[in-house]
Amino acid sequence: MKTKRVFDGQRGVITSIFVASIFVNLLVLTAPLYMLQLFARVMASGSLPTLLALTTGAAIALVFFFLFDVIRQRLVARLGSRLEARLSPAVLQALISGALPAALRSAEPIRDIQDLRGFVTSPVFIALLDAPWSILFIALIFVFSPILGLVAVAGLAVLLTLGVLSEVMARKPGETAEEAARETNAAVEEMMLNAEIIHAMGKTNAQIGRWRGRAFTAILFGTLVTDRVALMTSLAKATRMGLQIAVLGVGVVLVINN
Structure with a gap:
C-alpha cells in the first residue's frame, strides 16, 4: 500500500477542514482587534455606544469562532474514522493473503492504522493546520x-x-x-x-x-x-x-x- 493513497477519497473532508481552519484562524483575531479598537476609539472618545457596538460585534465573532471550531473538530474526527474504516480491511486482507512481507505479518500494521487515526484526531494535527497562520x-x-x-x-x-x-x-x-x-x-x-x-x-x-x-x-x-x-x-x-x-x-x- 503506497503512502500517497492513504488520503484517497477524502478530498471533500480535507477541503472542508481547510476552509473551517481559515475561518477559525481569522476569527482568532477577534480579541486583539477588539482591544485595539478599545484603546483607539473608546478610551479616546469615551463613547459608550461605540463600546456597546464593538462588544456586540466581538460577541458575534466569538459565536462564529465557536461554531467553526466545533465543525473542524468533528470533521477531523470523521476523517480519522474514515481512514481507519477504509484502510483496516485492506491491511487485514493483505495480512491474511500473505501479500505483506513476513516481518509485517502480525497485528502491528493494524495498530499502526489506529495510531494514524489517533494522530489525525489529536491536538497535534490541529496545531499543524494552524501553524502556517502564525x-x-x-x-x-x-x-x-x-x-x-x-x-x-x-x-x-x-x-x-x-x-x-x-x-x-x-x-x-x-x-x-x-x-x-x-x-x-x-x-x-x-x-x-x-x-x-x-x-x-x-x-x-x-x-x-x-x-x-x-x-x-x-x-x-x-x-x-x-x-x-x-x-x-x-x-x-x-x-x-x-x-x-x-x-x-x-x-x-x-x-x-x-
Missing part, C-alpha cells in the same frame, strides 16, 4: 509596528526551540517505552497461545515475572516521557503568557512615545 499574524504585527514584530518573532523562536527540545527529550525514552510495550503485548499473546502448556509445566509464575519486568519498563519510560513533555508544555504556556505581556508592555511604551 506567519500571517506576525506580518500583521509588523504592519502595526516593526518593534512589536521583532518581539513576536523572538517569542516564536523561543516557542519553536522549546518544541524541538521537547521532541528531543522525549524521543529516546518514548522509543524505549514503545519497544517494551510491543514486547509486553507479544509476551501476552505467546502466553495465551501456550496457556495450557505453561500451566501444566508449572511455569505460570515465571512467565508472569518475565511479563512484569517488560511491563514495568514500559510504564517507567512512559512515565518519563509524560513528565518531560508536561514540563516543556508548561514552560511553553508560561512563555506564551510572557510573550503576550511583552507585546502589551512594548505597545504601551510605543504609545507613550507617540
